[in-house]
Amino acid sequence: MTIWIDAACxxxxxxxxxxxxxxxxxxxxxxxxxxxxxxxxxxxxxxxHALSLRDILLSLGTMVLKAVLVxxxxxWAIRHVSMRSEVKPIIGIGSSIVCGALLIxxxxxxxxxxxxxxxxASDLVIPCSLATVLLGFMIMxxxxxxxxxxxxxxxxxxxxxxxxxxxxxxxxxxxxMGILLDIFAAVFIMAIVVNHINEEFERxxxxxxxxxxxxxxx
Amino acid sequence: MEIIFSKIWQxxxxxxxxxxxPLSVLFLTAITxxxxxxxxxxxxxxxxxxGKKPLVWHVFCYLFLAMMFGxxxxxxxxxxxxxxxxxxxxxxxxxxxxxxxxPSVRRAGFLYLMATHCGTFCxxxxxxxxxxxxxxxNFDVMAHxxxxxxxxxxxxxxxxxxxxxxxxxxPFHIWLPHAHPAAPSHISAVLSGVAIKTGIYGxxxxxxxxxxxxxxxxxxxxxxxxxxxxxxxxxxxxxxxxKKLLAYHSIENIGIIAIGLGIGMLGRTYHLAFVSALGFxxxxxxxxxxxxxxxxxxxxxxxxxxxxxxxxxxxxGGLAKIMPYTSVLFLVGALSICGLPxxxxxxxxxxxxxxxxxxxxxxxxxxxxxxxxGIVSLALMGALALACFAKVYGTIFLGKPRRTGDSALFxxxxxxxxxxxxxxxxxxxxxxxxxxxxxxxxxxxxxxPRNAVRLTFAGGEYLxxxxxxxxxxxxxxAPLSMIIGTVFIFMAVIAVLVLVRKVLLGxxxxxxxxxWACGFAQVSPKFQYTxxxxxxxxxxxxxxxxxxxxQGGKVVGEFPVQAHMISAVKDASExxxxxxxxIRFIRLSRKLDERRNKYTQMYLMYIFLFLIFLLxxxxx
Numbered sequence: 001m002t003i004w005i006d007a008a009c010x011x012x013x014x015x016x017x018x019x020x021x022x023x024x025x026x027x028x029x030x031x032x033x034x035x036x037x038x039x040x041x042x043x044x045x046x047x048x049h050a051l052s053l054r055d056i057l058l059s060l061g062t063m064v065l066k067a068v069l070v071x072x073x074x075x076w077a078i079r080h081v082s083m084r085s086e087v088k089p090i091i092g093i094g095s096s097i098v099c100g101a102l103l104i105x106x107x108x109x110x111x112x113x114x115x116x117x118x119x120x121a122s123d124l125v126i127p128c129s130l131a132t133v134l135l136g137f138m139i140m141x142x143x144x145x146x147x148x149x150x151x152x153x154x155x156x157x158x159x160x161x162x163x164x165x166x167x168x169x170x171x172x173x174x175x176x177m178g179i180l181l182d183i184f185a186a187v188f189i190m191a192i193v194v195n196h197i198n199e200e201f202e203r204x205x206x207x208x209x210x211x212x213x214x215x216x217x218x
Numbered sequence: 219m220e221i222i223f224s225k226i227w228q229x230x231x232x233x234x235x236x237x238x239x240p241l242s243v244l245f246l247t248a249i250t251x252x253x254x255x256x257x258x259x260x261x262x263x264x265x266x267x268x269g270k271k272p273l274v275w276h277v278f279c280y281l282f283l284a285m286m287f288g289x290x291x292x293x294x295x296x297x298x299x300x301x302x303x304x305x306x307x308x309x310x311x312x313x314x315x316x317x318x319x320x321p322s323v324r325r326a327g328f329l330y331l332m333a334t335h336c337g338t339f340c341x342x343x344x345x346x347x348x349x350x351x352x353x354x355x356n357f358d359v360m361a362h363x364x365x366x367x368x369x370x371x372x373x374x375x376x377x378x379x380x381x382x383x384x385x386x387x388x389p390f391h392i393w394l395p396h397a398h399p400a401a402p403s404h405i406s407a408v409l410s411g412v413a414i415k416t417g418i419y420g421x422x423x424x425x426x427x428x429x430x431x432x433x434x435x436x437x438x439x440x441x442x443x444x445x446x447x448x449x450x451x452x453x454x455x456x457x458x459x460x461k462k463l464l465a466y467h468s469i470e471n472i473g474i475i476a477i478g479l480g481i482g483m484l485g486r487t488y489h490l491a492f493v494s495a496l497g498f499x500x501x502x503x504x505x506x507x508x509x510x511x512x513x514x515x516x517x518x519x520x521x522x523x524x525x526x527x528x529x530x531x532x533x534x535g536g537l538a539k540i541m542p543y544t545s546v547l548f549l550v551g552a553l554s555i556c557g558l559p560x561x562x563x564x565x566x567x568x569x570x571x572x573x574x575x576x577x578x579x580x581x582x583x584x585x586x587x588x589x590x591x592g593i594v595s596l597a598l599m600g601a602l603a604l605a606c607f608a609k610v611y612g613t614i615f616l617g618k619p620r621r622t623g624d625s626a627l628f629x630x631x632x633x634x635x636x637x638x639x640x641x642x643x644x645x646x647x648x649x650x651x652x653x654x655x656x657x658x659x660x661x662x663x664x665x666x667p668r669n670a671v672r673l674t675f676a677g678g679e680y681l682x683x684x685x686x687x688x689x690x691x692x693x694x695x696a697p698l699s700m701i702i703g704t705v706f707i708f709m710a711v712i713a714v715l716v717l718v719r720k721v722l723l724g725x726x727x728x729x730x731x732x733x734w735a736c737g738f739a740q741v742s743p744k745f746q747y748t749x750x751x752x753x754x755x756x757x758x759x760x761x762x763x764x765x766x767x768x769q770g771g772k773v774v775g776e777f778p779v780q781a782h783m784i785s786a787v788k789d790a791s792e793x794x795x796x797x798x799x800x801i802r803f804i805r806l807s808r809k810l811d812e813r814r815n816k817y818t819q820m821y822l823m824y825i826f827l828f829l830i831f832l833l834x835x836x837x838x
Contacts, residue, residue, distance in 0.1 A: 090819060106830070110837045130833075137829070141822045 001048050002122050008045060009128035011038045012162060013104060016135040016155050020100045020142075021093055024086065028151050029074045032158075036066035039158055042165050058176060062161075065180050070154065070187050077191040078147060088144045096142055100135055107131040125166045132159030146197075150190050157183055219680065222294060222358065231355045232297035236289070240677040241426065244502050245291040245419050247673070248509040251659065252411040253284045255652040256404040259517050262646025263404055263524060276316060280405075283309040287412060291419050296345045296355040303341070303416075307334040310413055314401040326393075326400035333393035337383030341420075344376035348427070360427045367432045374435045377424040378442070385417025386469045387476065388446040389791030395453075398465035399529065403520020406461060410468045410516055411509035418475055418505055422498075425483065426681055433487050440480030440588050444595045447473025451602040452760055455609070455753045456787025460519045460529040463610065464512065467555060470599060471508045475501045477592050478570045481577055482682060484588070490580050491684025496573030496694065499678030503670060504566035507663065511554035511563060514656040518548035521645050521653075522614060531613045531749040538615040543650050545615040550657040552607040554664070557600045559705045562663035565671065568698060571596065602756070609752040618743040667698060750785050757787060765790055 015035035022028045040062035043055045089096060107130035114126055136156030140149055157179075164176065220239035227234035257280065264273060286309060289302035315327040349355050352363035365373065383390040394414070398406045421439075425431070450469030457463035478501025485494030521544045522537060523529050538545040554561035574596070577589040663670045672691065679686050735741040757766055764787050771783030 106834075110833050113837050134826075134830070137822070137826050141819050141826050144819065 001045060005045050005122045006124050008038050008042055009124040013128050013131050016132045017100050019155060020096050020135055020139055025078055025147055029071050032151055032154060033067050033071040035158060040067060046165060061180055065184055073187050073191050077194050081194055087148055090142045090144060100138060103134045104131045107134055120166050129159045129163035132162060146194055229297055233295045233356060235294035235356060236292045237294040238292060240680040241422055242291045244674060244677045248506045249287045249412050252408060252509045252513045255656050256407045259649050259652035260404040262648035263520055279309045279312045290416055294357045296349055313405045314397050316402045323400040326396040330393045330397040333383050337380045340376045340380030344373050344380055347373055357427060365428055370428055371432050374431055377421055381417040381420035385414050386472050387442050388449050389795055391469050392792045392796055395462050395465045399459060399461035403516055407513040407516035411513040414468060414472060415505050422681060429683055436480050436483035436487055437588055439476055439483060440592055443473045443476030443480050444591060446476060447599045448595055451599050452764055453787060455606050456757045456764060458531050458749060460531055464515055464519060468512060475504050477596060478504060481573045484585050486682055488581060491682055491686055492690050493573055493576045493580060494682035494684055495678040495686055496569060496576060498681040499675045500566055500570035500573055502677045503569055503674040507562040507566045510656050510659050511551045514551035514653055517653050518544055518551060521649055533620050534614045535620045536618045544645060547653040547657045549611060550660055552611050554660045556604045556607050560664050562660045565663060565667045605756060609749050613749040617746045620743050
């Protein structure tokens with residue numbers, strides 16, 4: 001089973017990197033959905049020797065929420081607000097990828113010295129989750145649109161989710177469910193806020209000017 | 219000698235440890251008496267605000283503040299002390315901004331909050347340095363640690379700044395003359411009587427913890443005391459606002475207390491237990507006494523302001539006829555603060571003087587010099603305070619009302635002359651009772667000082683960390699009882715003279731007439747000596763250090779027409795030190811704000827880089 005887990009881990013990092021490299025917001029969201037789908041198989045894969053109801057529930061919950069509902073809301077937001085579809089990066093796509101590669105290498109380098117209490121499903125889990133967190137952060141730093149910030153935040157959360165899965169036995173399912181609910185609420189609120197900001201901008205062009213000076217755009 | 223009460227407290231480095239020793243007993247006494255009296259007073263004072271102001275919140279803050287004062291002076295743990303200290307500062311803030319509809323009150327409250335937090339910053343540094351050196355957060359463990367001279371000096375300097383802001387040492391006193399007039403009167407009484415004393419308590423506690431301090435510390439405290447005392451009373455002379463004047467007098471009295479502490483420290487440094495105990499005992503007794511008489515004066519000022527709706531000395535006058543009780547009680551407070559025999563101010567100043575003279579006899583040369591300076595300046599402070607209170611009492615209670623509005627009030631009272639004095643005064647009886655209790659305590663300590671002096675002498679002995687004989691206390695009491703005996707004889711002589719006068723005059727009543735006005739036909743109340751003109755000779759003498767300014771006031775021609783005069787004394791440390799500093803600070807902040815990067819991503823980037831730095835630093 002380890003090979004499947006390794007494959008899933010590598011896929012997660014790969015999708016994080018491709019979100020960083022994406023030109024269009026729609027593409028970013030789609031790739032995030034696929035990443036979450038891959039991630040949602042992880043609980044089942046990790047505990048395949050003794051599958052319990054709890055693993056299946058968590059798997060299904062993640063799948064429904066992160067691979068379907070959240071991308072749906074994000075798509076709804078960009079459609080509803082009629083924003084332009086470019087990502088508007090601060091640094092170019094090429095250099096983003098180079099930086100991302102460096103971050104991945106760095107996280108492998110750093111995590112080789114982490115000693116972990118207890119058994120881990122695969123050696124790749126820790127460096128991959130760290131790399132995903134850092135890449136998510138990188139997306140937040142280098143992309144200027146409101147929705148891309150949210151996507152970066154979600155990628156980061158996926159990294160944390162992957163890390164938390166390796167602690168699965170130590171972590172009550174209630175907390176994991178709570179975190180999922182938080183994510184859902186956060187994205188939901190973001191959609192509403194973006195919608196309201198858009199309405200405000202339609203009313204006063206001066207606000208748009210001020211907003212763009214602050215380095216943000218819808 | 220001391221009782222320690224400990225319970226487990228789930229706070230890192232904290233312990234719910236309270237201590238009761240002679241030092242905290244003394245401060246607790248002052249706190250309890252003043253909070254009780256000011257609370258009774260507020261029952262009458264706050265009545266007009268019923269239904270207009272959130273009084274429940276005010277009362278809550280008041281009681282909470284009382285509790286926090288209690289914790290501050292009994293805490294035995296750094297964390298507990300600092301928590302109580304901060305909560306105390308915040309509760310005080312809410313009490314000060316009672317009249318928050320006035321912008322100046324809000325500004326004063328904010329200034330207080332800023333000053334107290336700057337002070338607390340120094341306290342944090344000081345306590346952590348102390349705890350680091352001693353290896354414990356508990357005061358009783360710290361007291362057994364030994365500090366190197368450099369560390370001890372640093373801790374003492376930080377204490378002087380941190381606690382000095384609260385106590386009102388020059389030049390950190392600037393919040394005091396703003397906050398005291400802004401607060402309602404019973405809060406001013408508590409602020410001046412107890413709140414600034416917590417600063418003194420802090421310094422005493424540091425002195426107690428640090429058994430051995432470098433030599434210069436004592437001289438420094440003595441110097442601060444002399445400067446604060448003299449400047450405080452000089453500034454007070456130049457004020458026209460009653461409560462602001464009283465606030466500057468608080469600075470003067472803090473100076474007197476600091477002189478006492480300074481001589482105590484000098485005595486301790488040179489191992490002269492008696493000098494040290496006298497200095498500390500005098501300072502502690504003055505803490506108690508100042509709480510009593512300054513509380514009384516502020517409460518009296520509150521009654522005056524409640525009746526006339528102004529605290530401007532040059533618009534008041536003749537109130538002794540309208541408010542007979544308040545005027546007598548205010549007089550008691552004024553006599554006490556001037557340090558005249560019969561009342562308590564004299565006792566504590568006598569103990570400090572006695573300590574200074576003992577120091578003059580036994581200290582080495584530089585100590586003799588500083589004791590001489592202390593004696594001279596303490597005497598000068600007494601004289602200037604007397605001048606200041608002659609001015610205050612004379613302008614407010616004697617003479618005639620200076621405003622037309624007050625004349626109407628005055629005439630109405632004249633019509634009610636037949637009524638009993640209580641009805642004539644028409645001040646709430648709660649307010650009178652509270653002031654009477656404080657005045658009674660002032661007189662009690664003044665006339666029978668043995669108990670109070672013994673209590674504070676125990677505190678002084680505790681602080682001096684020396685061993686004293688029983689005779690030492692009697693050595694202090696002997697001259698004191700002699701002076702009080704003389705005072706009693708003097709009083710008896712005066713009483714006899716009054717009796718003789720009454721007998722000689724017989725039954726016929728004396729006619730009441732206006733003062734002779736040098737032949738002027740139309741006499742106006744404006745002819746009276748004002749507070750500014752009374753203080754002018756002294757203030758003009760000190761023009762250079764007081765930043766005294768005067769405009770107008772020239773009277774020309776044989777038949778002069780209207781003339782105006784405005785005089786003002788500016789606070790040098792506020793105008794010359796903190797205001798320029800503040801302006802420069804604001805300018806710098808503006809410049810930095812322009813330079814600031816306004817991209818959210820930049821801030822995220824800083825976090826990101828720091829995260830990577832931490833990962834590499836901690837994991838590699």
